[in-house]
Amino acid sequence: MGLFLLSRVQKIFQTAKQQVGIKKEVSFHALRHSFATHLHEAGTDIRIIQSLLGHNSSKTTERYTHVSNRTIQRVQSPLDHLMGFKNANFNSHK
Numbered sequence: 001m002g003l004f005l006l007s008r009v010q011k012i013f014q015t016a017k018q019q020v021g022i023k024k025e026v027s028f029h030a031l032r033h034s035f036a037t038h039l040h041e042a043g044t045d046i047r048i049i050q051s052l053l054g055h056n057s058s059k060t061t062e063r064y065t066h067v068s069n070r071t072i073q074r075v076q077s078p079l080d081h082l083m084g085f086k087n088a089n090f091n092s093h094k
Contacts, residue, residue, distance in 0.1 A: 034062035 010028045017026065032053070039049050050061040 033064050036061070040064075 013028045013031065019031060037050050039052070040046070044063055046058060049064070050058050053061060053064065055061045
């Protein structure tokens with residue numbers, strides 16, 4: 001995204017934030033991070049997210065798509081799957 005366009009989008013974001021009464025300090029970057037994280041949690045391939053964000057390296061994109069608790073909770077052990085347990089996850093053994 002060009003520097004002029006980026007600063008314009010950031011200004012629009014700040015104006016919209018003020019208009020709806022959000023007082024908390026939130027950056028445009030946080031919105032971008034949330035966008036990437038939600039896409040990742042919804043199962044969007046990392047290469048698609050990389051393209052949407054305009055990253056040259058997948059390593060840069062991986063910083064945006066940290067593993068969330070929601071993602072961890074959806075992981076099912078192959079053994080639990082074979083035993084017929086539903087929604088079992090590794091955190092249940094803590």
